[in-house]
Structures are given as structure tokens and as C-alpha cells.
Amino acid sequence: xxxxxxxxxxxxxxxxSKLPGLxxxxxxxxxxxxxxxxxxxxxxxxxxxxxxxxxxxxRAKQNIPELLxxxxxxxxxxxxxxxxxxxPYQPLEAKLGLTRRCLEVLSRHEFPVSIQTKSDLVLxxxxxxxxxxxxxxxxxxxxxxxxxxxxxxxxxxPDARAxxxxxxxxxxxxxxxxxxxxxxxxNDDAPSIERVIEVARRSGSKLMYDKLNLRAWVLxxxxxxxxxxxxxxxxxxxxLLTAGSDYWRRISSLVEGLCAERAVRCEPAFPSWACEVPxxxxxxxxxR
Ligand code: SF4
Numbered sequence: 001x002x003x004x005x006x007x008x009x010x011x012x013x014x015x016x017s018k019l020p021g022l023x024x025x026x027x028x029x030x031x032x033x034x035x036x037x038x039x040x041x042x043x044x045x046x047x048x049x050x051x052x053x054x055x056x057x058x059r060a061k062q063n064i065p066e067l068l069x070x071x072x073x074x075x076x077x078x079x080x081x082x083x084x085x086x087x088p089y090q091p092l093e094a095k096l097g098l099t100r101r102c103l104e105v106l107s108r109h110e111f112p113v114s115i116q117t118k119s120d121l122v123l124x125x126x127x128x129x130x131x132x133x134x135x136x137x138x139x140x141x142x143x144x145x146x147x148x149x150x151x152x153x154x155x156x157x158p159d160a161r162a163x164x165x166x167x168x169x170x171x172x173x174x175x176x177x178x179x180x181x182x183x184x185x186x187n188d189d190a191p192s193i194e195r196v197i198e199v200a201r202r203s204g205s206k207l208m209y210d211k212l213n214l215r216a217w218v219l220x221x222x223x224x225x226x227x228x229x230x231x232x233x234x235x236x237x238x239x240l241l242t243a244g245s246d247y248w249r250r251i252s253s254l255v256e257g258l259c260a261e262r263a264v265r266c267e268p269a270f271p272s273w274a275c276e277v278p279x280x281x282x283x284x285x286x287x288r
Pocket of ligand 1 (some may be wrong): 032033034035037038039040041085086087120152155
């Protein structure tokens with residue numbers, strides 16, 4: 001499937017973020033070639049055709065490093081999330097280096113930075129990632145390569161992502177594993193969840209978890225895959241994923257229990273969506 005690349009000029013680099021633990025978001029690209037079928041970043045578009053073409057276009061914000069270097073001098077300090085609606089280390093980054101140039105700016109200022117990616121390309125920039133001020137998280141929905149290929153078609157393998165947190169942890173950088181989205185009857189079984197938790201345990205990372213988010217266009221994007229894998233599931237998803245549903249209560253308990261058994265720190269990515277599961281999670285700040 002071909003990807004259409006273009007360059008755009010942006011007007012701001014840092015946007016206010018409402019995500020837990022983040023004050024700003026920094027997104028060097030619009031769109032994401034990784035093309036995860038569950039990605040809810042596509043909901044930023046009103047246009048259905050554009051939203052459903054997510055993964056097949058990438059717009060590079062060519063002037064973002066220069067804008068960032070000006071903005072950062074006048075903004076109040078706060079955690080910068082890199083990135084929140086794109087992957088800062090998607091394939092085009094290897095060629096353009098926009099994220100790297102932003103990191104070069106950030107490394108010269110005292111803002112805390114939280115990097116989230118699915119790509120081992122982030123290891124290229126390890127020289128700029130300052131222990132104590134930067135943290136690095138990888139999203140791993142499953143350690144099953146075949147399933148990952150179906151739902152995250154152009155993302156690096158789960159094993160490559162696991163190596164990212166292991167490498168950064170060995171360098172003294174705080175790391176975390178984002179287990180999400182958890183999709184009912186796809187990656188919500190205990191063995192699958194355990195394999196992801198094991199990555200967090202090995203690397204000493206915190207684990208954050210989240211359920212499938214059915215924002216605009218997501219159901220339509222994921223429906224063909226679900227129909228193939230679990231006929232009829234599409235119709236049941238909305239009730240399973242309602243906040244406080246029995247389903248999500250059970251999965252939250254499962255994740256928290258499996259983490260507790262392995263002494264892995266664990267928290268829901270969005271505490272307000274979570275069910276009341278006894279845990280120590282409120283003791284640590286939530287990133288996203
Ligand atoms: S890597 Fe992240 S931003 Fe990119 S398509 Fe997947 S979920 Fe969306």
C-alpha cells in the first residue's frame with residue numbers, strides 16, 4: 001500500500017495537552033505510516049475519507065524544530081509528550097530527522113520529556129535522551145508477531161519494541177510499557193497480557209494499560225478485521241467498552257493482579273475510565 005508524503009508549515013509546535021501527566025504535546029507529523037487499525041488519532045479528522053485513509057498519508061511539519069526553539073523560551077515548564085497523535089519515530093523520521101532536531105532543542109532546555117513510540121528508531125537518538133529528565137515508553141499490544149502484523153501493519157515488531165525499553169533502562173532512563181488498546185477477545189486473554197507484562201518486568205518498566213477507544217471512525221476502521229476474526233463482535237463492542245462495564249472491571253483486575261504477582265508497577269492510562277480495582281496505582285503519577 002503506497003503512502004503519500006508531503007510537507008506542511010505549522011503555526012505552533014507545542015500544544016496544550018489534556019492527557020494525564022502531560023502539559024504539552026509535540027507532534028512533528030500529521031498522520032502515521034504505522035497505520036494501526038485501532039488508532040483513534042484518526043478522529044481528529046471530520047472527513048471520513050481522510051480518517052479511513054489513516055496510515056496512507058504523512059505530512060511532515062518541516063518548520064517545527066525552529067518553532068519549538070522559539071516557543072520553548074517563553075512557555076512555562078511542564079512535561080512535553082512526544083508524541084500524542086502520531087508516532088515520532090515512524091519510517092519517514094529515518095529520512096527527515098524532524099524528531100531528532102526537536103530533541104536537540106529539548107536537550108538544551110530543562111523541560112521534562114516523555115517519549116512514546118512503537119519504533120526502535122528511537123534508539124538512534126539515545127545520545128539526546130537525558131536520564132532523570134526524559135522517560136521512554138513503548139506501546140505493545142501483543143507479543144504475537146502475526147497478530148501485531150494484522151493490527152499494526154507497518155510498526156516494528158513487538159520484540160524490537162521490547163528491546164527499546166531494555167536498552168533505555170540499562171542507560172538509567174525511566175521506561176514504561178503501554179499495553180493498549182486491549183481489544184475484547186483479541187488480546188485480552190491472560191497468556192497474551194502476561195507476555196507483555198513480562199517485558200515490563202524484565203526491563204523494570206512501569207506498565208500502563210488501556211482499553212480500545214471507540215472514538216470517531218475507529219469502529220469502522222477495525223470492523224473488517226473483527227468480522228474476520230470474531231464474527232458478531234463488532235455489535236457487542238460498545239457495551240463491553242462502556243466505562244465501568246463488567247468486562248472492563250474484569251480485565252482491569254486481571255491486569256493489575258498479574259502485575260502484582262510480578263511486582264510490576266501498574267496503572268490505568270486513564271484513571272477516570274477505570275473501575276475500582278484495589279491497587280497502589282494512585283501513588284504514582286499517570287503519564288497517559
Ligand atoms: S503508531 Fe500510534 S499514532 Fe501511529 S497509527 Fe499506531 S496508534 Fe496511531
